[in-house]
Amino acid sequence: MARWEPDAQGRLLRAALELFAEHGYESTTTAQIAERAGLTKTTLFRLFADKREIVFQGQSRLVTLLEQGVEEAPEDSSALALVTNGLRVLSRAHTDDQRRTGRILDPILASSPELNERAIYKRFAITSALEGALVKRQIDRWSAGVLADMGVRAYYAGYAVWVESDDVAPLITYVIDQLDSLEDASSKLTRHSTTPS
Helix, strand or coil: CCCCCCCHHHHHHHHHHHHHHHHCCCCCCHHHHHHHHCCCHHHHHHHCCCHHHHHCCCHHHHHHHHHHHHHHCCCCCCHHHHHHHHHHHHHHCCCHHHHHHHHHHHHHHHHCHHHHHHHHHHHHHHHHHHHHHHHHCCCCHHHHHHHHHHHHHHHHHHHHHHHHCCCCCCHHHHHHHHHHHHHHHHHHHHHHHHCCC
16 A cells, blocks of 8 residues: 655645756656655656646646636626636635745746646646636637636736735736736727727
């Protein structure tokens, strides 16, 4: 029987980030990560397919929270209110510890094409999940796609500002600011495109 390893996923993430920062992503091996975390390679591969997935271990939870937020929004919610509620539930899961992790991880992501590729897939997965959740709430597919793109753009832009900020305001404050800015820009574009020449 395998020995129980308390917080093995968290330990592997911390070890991976330390090693990526010290030696670069490409030069770090799974054996080094496991050793730094005080775990075996067997434990690492039982939890993650490869070293990339250690970094993106929270993706499925984020998707679930986003879908849950849309699903739990009041019955009479507008399409935008559905998006906002999804983002609110998603953002609530982000802690100050994750903000500190973001400050370490962002430069590592920027320097690694392999991690960048995986980050693009993560963003696509989150956007697709939001679109699907909106469709389940009877938003037509085209509108759901546009709103999902806008909502996820606001989430990522808000997250980037939040990670760099020392303000105590929670992530959702930054995400809603970004969503409001996108809404405003969208309405200006709509007015401009319908103005007679």
